[in-house]
Structures are given as structure tokens and as C-alpha cells.
Amino acid sequence: MTIQRMDNVGIVVDDLDAAIAFFTALGMELEGRMPIDGSWAGRVVGLDDMRSEIAMMRIPDAPGKLELVRYHSPTAIIPEPSVAPANTLGLHRVMFAVDDIEETLARLRPHGAELVGEVTRFEDVFLLCYLRGPSGIVVGLAEQLT
Structure with a gap:
């Protein structure tokens, strides 16, 4: 059994438009944007009554994508501290x-x-x-x- 590829990295944001503008300025392209909701989506991520909007950003002419996610329901949780230092456990950068x-x-x-x-x-x-x-x-x- 082998991994075929890494499809994307998901990042939760509070302002989807600002995140799209930021990553566009970096040099990525918006591949698509759409709402995601329904019981199937909630079952995947483990959230009841989930409603979100995603934007898929891609690197032109290269592999690599970011999935930017804005949760409308339930509201995203702000971690403590809100500006985590480099040695915080979890996805870092x-x-x-x-x-x-x-x-x-x-x-x-x-x-x-x-x-x-x-x-x-x-x-x-x-x-x-x-x-x-x-x-x-x-x-x-x-x-x-x-």
C-alpha cells in the first residue's frame, strides 16, 4: 500500500476574501470557491449542523494546493493563545x-x-x-x- 499524492492542506480562516487576496498576492491562483454543507459534510469533519465555504488555491504549473475554509456554523474556535508561538503542537506553517x-x-x-x-x-x-x-x-x- 502506497500513498498516491498529497492533495491539499486545509486552513481555517475567519475572512475568506482576505485569505484569497493574501495567497493570490503570494502567487497562487483561485481554482474554485463553493459552499459546503449538509449532513455528509458534518459527518466527515465531526461537526453537527456544519455550514462552510471553501476556496481552493493552487500553485500555477506546479503541484500543491491549499483549501481555505470559512466556517459559518459552528463558528470557528480561536485557540489560546490566539497568536501561538513556533513550538505549539499541531500544524505549524x-x-x-x-x-x-x-x-x-x-x-x-x-x-x-x-x-x-x-x-x-x-x-x-x-x-x-x-x-x-x-x-x-x-x-x-x-x-x-x-
Whole structure:
């Protein structure tokens, strides 16, 4: 038995439009947007009376998708602390390889992106940083130097 592929990573957001704008500015494309509800959906995720809207974002000409989810019912739960540090258990961040880390940051700042730490050089191989976007999403950026 083998894994065929990883289809997507799901991220719960409180403002779907802002999250779409953020990931579009990063360079992803909106593949589709639709409401998800009904008893079948609630049974999959283990929530009664679930109503949500999803937006599927894709990387142009490459594998990799994000499923952005806005829950209308039940309301999304805000974790404590609401801005979790890097050593918090669970899904931590999504990392993207980019051509130019500074140019990417400049595109994302108008969409609320803030550096978590700083842009740092790893040996002579990568520039790396973490940034926080809409709904507290942590995104990693890596620019290969060699």
C-alpha cells in the first residue's frame, strides 16, 4: 500500500476574501470557491449542523494546493493563545519556495503580512523567514541562493 499524492492542506480562516487576496498576492491562483454543507459534510469533519465555504488555491504549473475554509456554523474556535508561538503542537506553517524573498514580502505586506522573526540566511543555501498572514496563518518563505 502506497500513498498516491498529497492533495491539499486545509486552513481555517475567519475572512475568506482576505485569505484569497493574501495567497493570490503570494502567487497562487483561485481554482474554485463553493459552499459546503449538509449532513455528509458534518459527518466527515465531526461537526453537527456544519455550514462552510471553501476556496481552493493552487500553485500555477506546479503541484500543491491549499483549501481555505470559512466556517459559518459552528463558528470557528480561536485557540489560546490566539497568536501561538513556533513550538505549539499541531500544524505549524506552510512553506513556499520563492524566487525573491524581499519582493514577495513587499507584495504580501499590503495584505497584512508581518514577519514573525527576521529574514535569515542558512549557510549559503537559503534565505528563510516566517510571516503571519490573515487569521494568524504562519507562512514560511525560502529563497534558494545557490
